[in-house]
Amino acid sequence: MALRLWASRAASQLRSSLHLRGYATGLKQRPEHFMVVCCMVGFHRVKCEGGYIDEAHTCLVDHIHEAFIAYPCAESMSSVSSQIELTICQFIKDLKYTDSHEWVKVEGNSATVGITDHAQHHLGDVVYVELPEEGTAVSQGGAFGAVESVKATSDVNSPVSGTVTHVNRELDGSPALINSSPYEKGWIIKVEMSNSAELKTLMDADRYTKFCEEEDAKH
CATH class of the missing domain: 2.40.50.100 (RNA polymerase II/Efflux pump adaptor protein, barrel-sandwich hybrid domain)
Known part of the structure; x- marks a missing residue:
């Protein structure tokens, strides 16, 4: 598209609250034609292979615990839920x-x-x-x-x-x-x-x- 779509990164970010406890219950098997999810965790970009994007465009990442350990964005990891800023992109392999x-x-x-x-x-x-x-x-x-x-x-x-x-x-x-x-x-x-x-x-x-x-x- 012949336009600079990236005028404001903040405006394009989706703020979502993901609950670390029991997050796996919301996961589904990732369809084969889905490829990757690119998300912003705190201020670090993480590429996740095993995510699934539901219709509400919420990123549920298979390895969310590892992402939090490697790229902590909350002041305390002991909290039941943490706020994450996500820039979500869905790509289709075929x-x-x-x-x-x-x-x-x-x-x-x-x-x-x-x-x-x-x-x-x-x-x-x-x-x-x-x-x-x-x-x-x-x-x-x-x-x-x-x-x-x-x-x-x-x-x-x-x-x-x-x-x-x-x-x-x-x-x-x-x-x-x-x-x-x-x-x-x-x-x-x-x-x-x-x-x-x-x-x-x-x-x-x-x-x-x-x-x-x-x-x-x-x-």
């Missing part, structure tokens, strides 16, 4: 990503496109999505629509070239699906690709994770 924070899911010659969880967290509450018409030609890196939030308006760029075959009209009445379900109900368009070789220029989840970490570190 998707491709752009450096402007769009994702693409490929099924045959069809590409489903949306904006990433990382992007929607930084944008804040989405209030409007500008959508193209079916049949619109799109080019890789070119804007096809826009997302307007309470913080800013940002172009959405196409990860691939081709023709728009489907548009998610649910976003007309429920733009907040971009926030609550960025990789599923919040998809934006589907494109019939004209050059599948363009997919080779996109990032996998590992590269995109590192890209986000490096970009956040600059701001």
